[in-house]
Structure formats: C-alpha cells, structure tokens
Amino acid sequence: MELPTNTSVSYLNGTLYTHPELIFFSVGFSILIVLAIIGNSLVLVAVARTKKLQNVTNVFVVNLSLTDCLSSFGFLWSVPGMASTTPGYLLESDVPCVAAAGLVFTAEGCSVYTLANIALNRCILITRSKETYQWLYTPKKIALMVLVSWLIPFCGIVVPPLSGVGDLGFDPESRTCSDVDTHPRAAVYDKVQFAVLYPAPLLVIIVSYILIWRHVKRHFRNRRNNTSNLQSLKPLKSDSTPKPDASHTNVSSSQKPGEASPRHSGSSHHLSRMRNEQFAITKNLFVVVFAFVVCFTPIFTMVVTKSNRYHLYGALFLFASGCINPIIYAAKHPHFRPVLRSMVRCRCSRE
Known part of the structure; x- marks a missing residue:
C-alpha cells in the first residue's frame, strides 16, 4: 500500500490516518465509551430494580444494553493503540486485542439481531392475537x-x-483491535460479516414495522368510521316536544339492553389506555431501531465499498448509537422514563 508522500502530513507506521486524527478518534471514542457504559448500566439496573419493567419486550432491551456495554468495553482496548506511536500493539501479547476484536464484532452483530427481535416482538403483540x-x-x-x-x-x-x-487482531491501518485489513483474504471476510450480520435482520425490521404501520393505520381508520357512524345515528333536533322515552328515566335501578355498564365502560377505558401505551412503547422502540440503523449503515457501506480510509469515522457513528438508546428511553418510553429519571435523582423504587 502506497501512502501519501506529502511532508506536511504525518502518517504513522503504515496507518491511513494522521496522528492528529488518531488523537481525535482516541478522545472521541473514550467519551462515547464512558457515556455508553454509564447509560446502558442505568438501563440494566432499572430493569433489575423495577418489577414493572420485567416483561418480555424488555428481555430484548436488556440484551441490547448488554451488547452496548460489552462492545464499548471491548473497544476500550483500541484506544491506547490509536493514541500511541509504537509500531505495533502496546502489549507483548496480541491475545487481548484478538479477544477484544471478537467481542466488539460479536456484540455489534448481536445488537442488530436483538433489534430484529424487538421489531418482531412488537409486530406480533400488535397485529396478532393474544393467544x-x-x-x-x-x-x-x-x-x-x-x-x-x-x-x-x-x-x-x-x-x-x-x-x-x-x-482478528491489531490492524495497523486503523491502529485498532479489529479485523486485519492487511490480511490476504480480508475482503472476503468483510463480505462474510456483511452477509451474516446485516441483510436478514434488516429485512425483519423493515417488514415488521411496515406491518405495524398498516395495522395501526387500519385501526384508527376503523375507529374514525365507527365514530362517524355513531354521530350519523343521533336524532335530528326538532321544534316539537320529544316523546318521553327510557333515556329520560333514572337508570340506577336497571340496565337497559345494549347500554354499556359502568364496569364495561371502565374495562373499555382500561383496554384503550393499555393499547395507547403499547403504541407509545412501539413508537419509542422504533426510534431506537431507526437510530441504530442510521448509525450502523455508514460503516457497513464503507465495508462494501472498501473505503478503508473512513472506517473510523463510520465507527464513531456506530458507537454513538450505544449512547443514544438510554437517552431515547429516558425521553419518551412510558415505563423507562419515570424510572430512569428517578434513578438520576437517586430516588429509584422497586415498585
């Protein structure tokens, strides 16, 4: 590989980045790693301490937070390599770097499949029967x-x-614990990673949310039509004195056929509130999925197009998603929001 020979730009030991760029990346990744570990640890503690959060969907949310914590911890081993000017990895043994690279790639791949599980879970919950x-x-x-x-x-x-x-190991081009781009079959390995980690879960995510959108659209259209039909059935106002009917009598003693009882009315209100809550949760988790896909796509586009020079820029976007998720939960999730805010104020409850 031939590097630029411009003497005003200092490339270190065969890397694709200048030393100022590597310092920028080491600082940027350090900040993102700390924020991701703190934020996702709060999510894990919130679920562990709050019974209301211990449900089926949040099993996948917990797994997603766990993958973000593990990938952040794994990439932490790359920060010293980017900041240093030594020819190779700082430690004498490459085993920690190989293990860290494997952990990062596996955890990030698990994140994609977990998001697919979340999308499928919401789709089944909303569009299929309870049974x-x-x-x-x-x-x-x-x-x-x-x-x-x-x-x-x-x-x-x-x-x-x-x-x-x-x-897997220390990649001299990016000075990170990653897949080694100088390997003779590195291009094949990149394609294998892309084929295994991205298309299938992305397809599940897209199809699931399209089905959810169609179902919700149909639901609100039917409810709007029912409301219009009820309004059209109301009697027109007349100047004549209306005949006395059962609607003017006291209904406390008996319930007329077809009229909703107070118990039924309360049950309908409860079901409506639960349905709206599930829609809100689904919308919140869709934002999480959308944010991850947006952050995940650049680096995989670079892998496919072999734009190695910009891999670390794409990786910054990817790791930003691990910091964004807890913020999305705290901002909009109807169950996580009060718990996370209480934890930040040191008033967490087990209820």
Whole structure:
C-alpha cells in the first residue's frame, strides 16, 4: 500500500490516518465509551430494580444494553493503540486485542439481531392475537431467541478466521483491535460479516414495522368510521316536544339492553389506555431501531465499498448509537422514563 508522500502530513507506521486524527478518534471514542457504559448500566439496573419493567419486550432491551456495554468495553482496548506511536500493539501479547476484536464484532452483530427481535416482538403483540403472542413468547423460546442472536454473529465472526478467511487482531491501518485489513483474504471476510450480520435482520425490521404501520393505520381508520357512524345515528333536533322515552328515566335501578355498564365502560377505558401505551412503547422502540440503523449503515457501506480510509469515522457513528438508546428511553418510553429519571435523582423504587 502506497501512502501519501506529502511532508506536511504525518502518517504513522503504515496507518491511513494522521496522528492528529488518531488523537481525535482516541478522545472521541473514550467519551462515547464512558457515556455508553454509564447509560446502558442505568438501563440494566432499572430493569433489575423495577418489577414493572420485567416483561418480555424488555428481555430484548436488556440484551441490547448488554451488547452496548460489552462492545464499548471491548473497544476500550483500541484506544491506547490509536493514541500511541509504537509500531505495533502496546502489549507483548496480541491475545487481548484478538479477544477484544471478537467481542466488539460479536456484540455489534448481536445488537442488530436483538433489534430484529424487538421489531418482531412488537409486530406480533400488535397485529396478532393474544393467544399467538403467549404461545410464541414463553420463557424457553425467549431464551432461545436471545441465544440465537448471540450464536449467529459469533459463528460469522469467529469461524472464518479459524478457516483462514480473514483475521482478528491489531490492524495497523486503523491502529485498532479489529479485523486485519492487511490480511490476504480480508475482503472476503468483510463480505462474510456483511452477509451474516446485516441483510436478514434488516429485512425483519423493515417488514415488521411496515406491518405495524398498516395495522395501526387500519385501526384508527376503523375507529374514525365507527365514530362517524355513531354521530350519523343521533336524532335530528326538532321544534316539537320529544316523546318521553327510557333515556329520560333514572337508570340506577336497571340496565337497559345494549347500554354499556359502568364496569364495561371502565374495562373499555382500561383496554384503550393499555393499547395507547403499547403504541407509545412501539413508537419509542422504533426510534431506537431507526437510530441504530442510521448509525450502523455508514460503516457497513464503507465495508462494501472498501473505503478503508473512513472506517473510523463510520465507527464513531456506530458507537454513538450505544449512547443514544438510554437517552431515547429516558425521553419518551412510558415505563423507562419515570424510572430512569428517578434513578438520576437517586430516588429509584422497586415498585
């Protein structure tokens, strides 16, 4: 690889970045790592301490926060490499760097599959019957879904290097613990990662939210039509004195056929409130998914187009998503918002 020979730009030891750029990345990643670990740790503690948050959907939310914490911890091993000017990795052994690279790639891949699980969970909950949802989301099946979301990325990241396709370790071009771009089959390894980690879960996410959008649109259209029909059935005003009917009598002693009882009215109000709450949760989690896809797409676009010179810029966007998620929960999620705000004010409750 031929590097620029302009003497006004100082490239270190075969890297694709100048020393000021590497210092910028080391500081930027350090800030993002600290924010991601703190924010996602708060989410994990909130679920552990609050019974209301311990539900099926939040199993995947917890897994997502765990992947963000682990990927941040794994990339922490790359920060000294970017900041230093040594030819190779700082430590004598490359094993920690190889392990850190594997952890980062596996955790990020698990994040994508976890977001697909979240999208599918909301889709089944909103568009299918309660019986279908309860049949699909049993404790054993949920555990299997979480296991698969870790197993697929692990196989896609670890198996190819063991087969001689690509390698993990200290990459001299980016000075990070990553996949080694100087490996003879690095391009094949990049394509394997893309094929395993991105298209399938992205397709599940897109289809799930399209189905949710269609269902919600149909639901509100039907409710609007029902309201219009009820209004059209109201009797027109007349100058004549209306005949006395049952509507002017005291209804406390008996309930007329077809009229909603107070108990039924209260139940309908409760169901309506729960439905609106589920829509709000789905909307909040859609924002989480959308933010991750936006942050995740640049780096994978660079992988496909072989734009190695800008990989670290794309990685900054990717790690920003780990910081954004807790903020989204705290800002809009109807269950997480009060808990996280109470925790910040040191008034967390177990209720």
